[in-house]
Amino acid sequence: MNIKEAGKRANLPAKTIRYYEEVGLIRPLRDTNGYRAFRPQDVHKLGFLGRARALGFTIEDCRVLLSLYEDQSRASADVKEIAQRHLTQIAEKIAALKAMQDTLSHLVTCCHGDDRPDCPILADLAPPS
Amino acid sequence: MNIKEAGKRANLPAKTIRYYEEVGLIRPLRDTNGYRAFRPQDVHKLGFLGRARALGFTIEDCRVLLSLYEDQSRASADVKEIAQRHLTQIAEKIAALKAMQDTLSHLVTCCHGDDRPDCPILADLAPPS
DNA sequence: CATAGGGGTTCTAGTCACTGGAAGGTCAAG
DNA sequence: CTTGACCTTCCAGTGACTAGAACCCCTATG
Numbered sequence: 001m002n003i004k005e006a007g008k009r010a011n012l013p014a015k016t017i018r019y020y021e022e023v024g025l026i027r028p029l030r031d032t033n034g035y036r037a038f039r040p041q042d043v044h045k046l047g048f049l050g051r052a053r054a055l056g057f058t059i060e061d062c063r064v065l066l067s068l069y070e071d072q073s074r075a076s077a078d079v080k081e082i083a084q085r086h087l088t089q090i091a092e093k094i095a096a097l098k099a100m101q102d103t104l105s106h107l108v109t110c111c112h113g114d115d116r117p118d119c120p121i122l123a124d125l126a127p128p129s
Numbered sequence: 130m131n132i133k134e135a136g137k138r139a140n141l142p143a144k145t146i147r148y149y150e151e152v153g154l155i156r157p158l159r160d161t162n163g164y165r166a167f168r169p170q171d172v173h174k175l176g177f178l179g180r181a182r183a184l185g186f187t188i189e190d191c192r193v194l195l196s197l198y199e200d201q202s203r204a205s206a207d208v209k210e211i212a213q214r215h216l217t218q219i220a221e222k223i224a225a226l227k228a229m230q231d232t233l234s235h236l237v238t239c240c241h242g243d244d245r246p247d248c249p250i251l252a253d254l255a256p257p258s
Numbered sequence: 259c260a261t262a263g264g265g266g267t268t269c270t271a272g273t274c275a276c277t278g279g280a281a282g283g284t285c286a287a288g
Numbered sequence: 289c290t291t292g293a294c295c296t297t298c299c300a301g302t303g304a305c306t307a308g309a310a311c312c313c314c315t316a317t318g
Contacts, residue, residue, distance in 0.1 A: 127176025
């Protein structure tokens with residue numbers, strides 16, 4: 001199976017798949033013409049990677065998760081720990097974004113938004129001189 | 130005033146200030162020895178930029194916001210529109226992160242996290258084959 | 259006067275996970 | 289035989305810094 005077909009099945013762009021190979025996440029075989037030859041298990045891995053990336057795991061997390069996935073003697077605790085660390089980071093990002101959102105949405109409701117220059121948004125951005 | 134002192138007052142690292150000059154957000158004068166010479170209004174601008182960046186505005190947004198800030202004949206509507214667009218993007222990011230959070234936190238609570246291989250997290254990552 | 263330290267300068271390269279584009283090889287259909 | 293859709297590699301760009309190297313400047317002290 002060529003790269004485009006593999007991408008279609010795993011729902012990933014060909015460019016992304018080439019990148020995943022470059023960073024060593026997958027190792028598809030090669031046809032005699034140099035084309036990548038994807039086996040079903042390669043496509044399966046790609047699907048795994050796509051899902052893990054969609055959940056926000058980094059490439060390095062994906063590398064570890066994939067190796068755990070393929071390790072029949074893994075401990076689920078190892079997987080859980082990675083997921084929990086990731087959850088912590090997600091929570092931090094959400095908190096930071098919410099803080100921005102709170103501040104900004106307040107300022108936006110305060111701003112007339114007309115053709116006059118007075119603007120509480122700019123007033124808030126200005127440092128206390 | 131040298132760069133470090135300016136950074137202290139605006140609460141920004143010197144490296145960041147040099148970067149802001151490189152992309153044209155500020156234009157400090159130069160001493161005869163080549164050192165950047167920051168005037169109070171430069172520090173004021175840096176404070177503005179620091180605050181705007183802390184609210185998540187992009188550098189390009191900052192550029193426009195700064196020019197509006199310095200334009201006494203601005204229309205507050207222009208400022209408000211930028212802020213509202215940014216708010217929309219923040220909301221999208223929060224929604225995406227929350228979706229990840231929901232999925233992952235559910236999976237994490239389902240995972241025993243012991244030394245056995247069974248793991249609902251990995252099971253969820255695996256594509257339906 | 260030499261030197262030590264704490265400033266400053268520029269430049270390059272690295273971060274993260276792709277993404278776009280150029281230049282060129284391969285293959286199946288008409 | 290040509291067209292067009294594939295495929296390949298390699299290089300550059302994204303955003304907003306950040307680390308580090310190599311070098312210059314200034315002041316204070318022994």
